[in-house]
Amino acid sequence: MNNLxxxxxxxxxxxxxxxxIYPLSFWIIALIWPAYSLFQIIFLETIYSQTNNFVGYSKxxxxxxxxxxxxxxxxxxxFFYRRLTELAYLIRGNAxxxxxxxxxxxxxxxxxxxxxxxxxxxxxxxLVGLVVVFYGLSQEPYSLGIVNIVSYIIMVPLxxxxxxxxxxxxxxxxxxxxxxKMTENLWGSIQDFGQYPSSxxxxxxxxxxxxxxxxxLMASVPVDFxxxxxxxxxxxxxxxxxxxxxxxxxLFWNFSIKQYSSSSS
Amino acid sequence: xxxxxxFLLALQSEFISRANIVGWFIVGAIPSVILALVWxxxxxxxxxxxxxxxxxxxxxxLFVTFSWYIVGGNFAFPVGNGIKDGRINMTLLKxxxxxxxxxxxEQAWKALSFIxxxxxxxxxxxxxxxxxxxxxxxxxxxxxxxxxxxxAIIFAFLEALVGIxxxxxxxxxxxxxxxxxxxxxxxxxxxPLTLMPPVILFIANLLPYKYIFHxxxxxxxxxxxxxxxxxxxxxxxxxxxxxxxxxxxxxxxQKYEAIGS
Numbered sequence: 001m002n003n004l005x006x007x008x009x010x011x012x013x014x015x016x017x018x019x020x021i022y023p024l025s026f027w028i029i030a031l032i033w034p035a036y037s038l039f040q041i042i043f044l045e046t047i048y049s050q051t052n053n054f055v056g057y058s059k060x061x062x063x064x065x066x067x068x069x070x071x072x073x074x075x076x077x078x079f080f081y082r083r084l085t086e087l088a089y090l091i092r093g094n095a096x097x098x099x100x101x102x103x104x105x106x107x108x109x110x111x112x113x114x115x116x117x118x119x120x121x122x123x124x125x126x127l128v129g130l131v132v133v134f135y136g137l138s139q140e141p142y143s144l145g146i147v148n149i150v151s152y153i154i155m156v157p158l159x160x161x162x163x164x165x166x167x168x169x170x171x172x173x174x175x176x177x178x179x180x181k182m183t184e185n186l187w188g189s190i191q192d193f194g195q196y197p198s199s200x201x202x203x204x205x206x207x208x209x210x211x212x213x214x215x216x217l218m219a220s221v222p223v224d225f226x227x228x229x230x231x232x233x234x235x236x237x238x239x240x241x242x243x244x245x246x247x248x249x250x251l252f253w254n255f256s257i258k259q260y261s262s263s264s265s
Numbered sequence: 266x267x268x269x270x271x272f273l274l275a276l277q278s279e280f281i282s283r284a285n286i287v288g289w290f291i292v293g294a295i296p297s298v299i300l301a302l303v304w305x306x307x308x309x310x311x312x313x314x315x316x317x318x319x320x321x322x323x324x325x326x327l328f329v330t331f332s333w334y335i336v337g338g339n340f341a342f343p344v345g346n347g348i349k350d351g352r353i354n355m356t357l358l359k360x361x362x363x364x365x366x367x368x369x370x371e372q373a374w375k376a377l378s379f380i381x382x383x384x385x386x387x388x389x390x391x392x393x394x395x396x397x398x399x400x401x402x403x404x405x406x407x408x409x410x411x412x413x414x415x416x417a418i419i420f421a422f423l424e425a426l427v428g429i430x431x432x433x434x435x436x437x438x439x440x441x442x443x444x445x446x447x448x449x450x451x452x453x454x455x456x457p458l459t460l461m462p463p464v465i466l467f468i469a470n471l472l473p474y475k476y477i478f479h480x481x482x483x484x485x486x487x488x489x490x491x492x493x494x495x496x497x498x499x500x501x502x503x504x505x506x507x508x509x510x511x512x513x514x515x516x517x518x519q520k521y522e523a524i525g526s
Binding site for chain 2: 024025028032035036039042043045046047049050051054055177179180181182185186188189190192193196200201
């Protein structure tokens with residue numbers, strides 16, 4: 001545990017130094033991501049110019065939903081995106097480091113190769129997400145109990161964990177098919193499912209997106225807890241679901257890593 | 266002939282890692298599936314929204330997904346990377362247009378993806394056969410084809426312009442990202458432009474993005490008020506973009522330091 005904390009502390013300091021030396025990427029991400037939020041808000045306004053109720057969500061509830069999704073997604077980007085995207089290059093052996101070296105480090109390989117780099121530029125978009133959440137909440141008279149707020153605060157980190165779990169599972173396929181070039185784009189597309197209400201997905205697709213691959217945990221479920229659309233005891237169910245998914249991710253990683261054929265050595 | 270060879274070589278390369286073709290199809294189809302679900306949910310029991318029926322929405326997003334393999338692509342990065350690492354040097358003195366060559370290479374995965382995606386398009390058309398009504402005259406069919414090709418040329422010029430921005434900037438991905446975002450919003454990939462707020466529609470009318478997808482899909486859905494004028498405007502944008510491209514390329518080459526040569 002101490003090793004792990006030391007790893008994250010060192011990685012964090014190293015990333016801060018990198019950001020200070022090469023600030024351009026930071027500023028680009030910090031400025032572009034909020035612009036994307038603006039486009040999504042235009043989309044929301046267009047939807048609600050046609051209807052007052054979109055699958056059970058009023059306009060400002062949809063703002064809370066979108067703000068939560070932006071917050072969860074950008075924190076996922078902040079903590080996990082960079083390392084998980086680099087995994088493809090590590091496995092193919094065309095990065096500065098190689099997966100061979102990662103295997104010899106005195107630290108859990110999954111933790112080392114999927115976490116430990118930070119995208120600080122995403123902080124601004126996360127803040128924009130929070131502002132959108134508060135804006136949505138301020139526009140309608142909600143009766144938010146302490147249970148609702150606590151449930152929401154617990155669910156948001158679970159949503160970020162879902163980001164990690166799903167992107168890790170997709171990236172783990174690279175051990176089987178190292179030539180796959182679109183894992184990053186695939187995750188980019190798939191996570192879009194998470195920004196809409198869970199009730200949008202009915203039938204088979206609903207079972208997949210709400211239970212088997214619960215991308216709606218990224219935003220819709222936390223917001224449903226906040227707005228009292230889901231009873232608080234359901235929290236335990238979602239907690240158990242995320243724990244099971246984490247275990248599955250770990251098992252899949254351990255199973256898949258045996259396929260690694262060390263392209264660089 | 267040299268560009269035909271380029272295309273055939275790129276086609277062979279695509280066959281080396283076939284899983285990518287299927288993967289890219291899934292990547293491209295997901296946003297359209299989500300957006301179609303959103304609009305069908307909004308439509309609910311209503312007959313139409315601003316003249317868009319259930320069949321229109323399905324056809325719209327089906328077209329957006331599948332016409333990407335004719336119109337779209339992503340060769341700004343190969344162009345930009347070629348400039349950054351000096352790979353374009355070897356072609357500058359030869360009778361070979363490097364940007365056009367990369368554009369031709371891009372057509373390989375698009376052609377294969379189109380073939381793979383075709384059965385899925387037919388399945389969707391079959392599932393929604395009672396809702397989708399395509400009634401195009403021969404002239405409209407010809408105009409749709411011309412409009413698609415012109416849209417592809419406009420898209421190619423925009424991608425090429427983003428790519429050759431690498432003559433001036435070391436990090437061109439933000440420009441590509443902004444270009445993508447503008448294309449999504451003002452090009453009608455995200456949603457039909459006629460459903461947008463008036464101010465967005467006004468801006469979209471001034472930008473070239475509308476002329477990539479929106480015009481062909483309007484012809485397909487028989488929603489174009491004057492398709493001859495629309496196609497004329499596509500021609501106009503191609504001329505303007507060609508002039509801008511030529512100017513920027515010449516300025517870029519004058520500035521280019523040919524790293525790696």
